[in-house]
Amino acid sequence: MTLLLQVQGVTKRFGGLQALTQVTFDLPAGQILGLIGPNGAGKTTLFNTINGVYHPEEGRILFQGKDITQNKPYQLAQAGMARTHQIVQPLNELTVRENVMVGACFGREKQNLLKAASIADEVLNFVGLSAKIDQLAGSLNVAQKKRLEMARALAAHPHLLLLDEVLAGLNLSEIDGMIQMVLDIRSQGITIIMIEHLMKAVMNVSDRILVLDYGMQIAEGTPQEIANHPQVIEAYLGDPKLAAKLMEDD
């Protein structure tokens, strides 16, 4: 089992706020890791720290065995790490195809424009956006923009794909389509970390789940282990002891 990513004791602070505290986990190649936690738990901060937007104050991050803690996002994109954003970030003035070409040009293989265009066509076919290929990205609806975001990341031909809430704002059938796409991507051998609030979805597609709460890693395990973990239940449902006290006082 090769470890694609190793996060070791990562701590990130913003002024007095401790956004991540000693986060540690290993991610074997080919797995889907679900990253969950209440609002403000530090999930997106962890993504930003893994892909070089932020650098941690403590700890280190290894990607394919190499220390990448101080690398910048563009270097990591070239090393094979791609991501999507919670708030989609299309280049609105470019066409759908051009948006995806950007991924291919600045990704792992640093393609020339000609090759990038053919990769874009291929990837857009995979995400089901072929019909929109010459439209401006700004003209797409939300579900299509989410697919575009995914396509641009995939065009980089990454080893590791970071997905930040790709299901948010989609209707039920769009959600099913997106989940199937995530599973297809994994079967192509791409390793995935996904932040997701839709618990049913993330519990069903993930091999393992990591739970953050107030920047601390409170649990890690299989979906089944996580759903029965007392600290996770408390983080999501509140403290049963306080509830019991309220009922006593009634």
Add this chain to the structure above:
Amino acid sequence: MAIMEINDITSGYGEVQILWGASMKLDEGKLTCLVGGNGAGKTTLLRSVMGLLKPWSGSILFQGKDISRMPAYGKTDLGLVLVPEGRQLFTDMSVYENLEMGSSNKRARPKLKENLEKVYTMFPRLLERSAQKAGTLSGGEQQMLAVARGIMAEPMVLMIDELSLGLAPFLVIQLFESLRTLRDMGMTIMLVEQNVQMALAISDYGYVLAEGRSGIEGPARQLIKDANVREAYLGL
């Protein structure tokens, strides 16, 4: 008797749909809670009910009358009062002035004195600090003030968004108990909470909102033991 009925509301922001069909009923004089994980659409539903956001479809009946299209200020005059998430106090104004602002609607104005006494009795801390700027209060005191400002508006239905967020446990207990007191005084309360255990512990009836849709509902004391509630949150 239901004082308010929310029927199959859909709503969202721009082209992003958040609510896909949310329904609930508020019985008069009861404490009803709406619980759900983050992103479930709880605040969006409150904003739609209050008229801060237009429902895309569905209806809201207040005392049998359809008020789905009524603007927020009209609803305040009817007696729908929202204690918003994050308190939204007038931080540069004194505690007293914030309370006064609460009673600015026409039903509440004549009852200013009476209601002031009520909230000062309920939260003596606010009386002690009545001349202090609201922004200088502690987190717990600010939440008390937000609830008190709501009471000053002479609500027929008091809607509270995230009472417990970011507060120390003993304060949470104190605030929750004050809601129970208000309920016992006859007020209809709708409590929206992420802390499902505590919300269900003090409520009469509960609804679970998951992924923008109404799902499980029932008497609160039954829901608190219901494994399906945990499943709605944790997915398994």
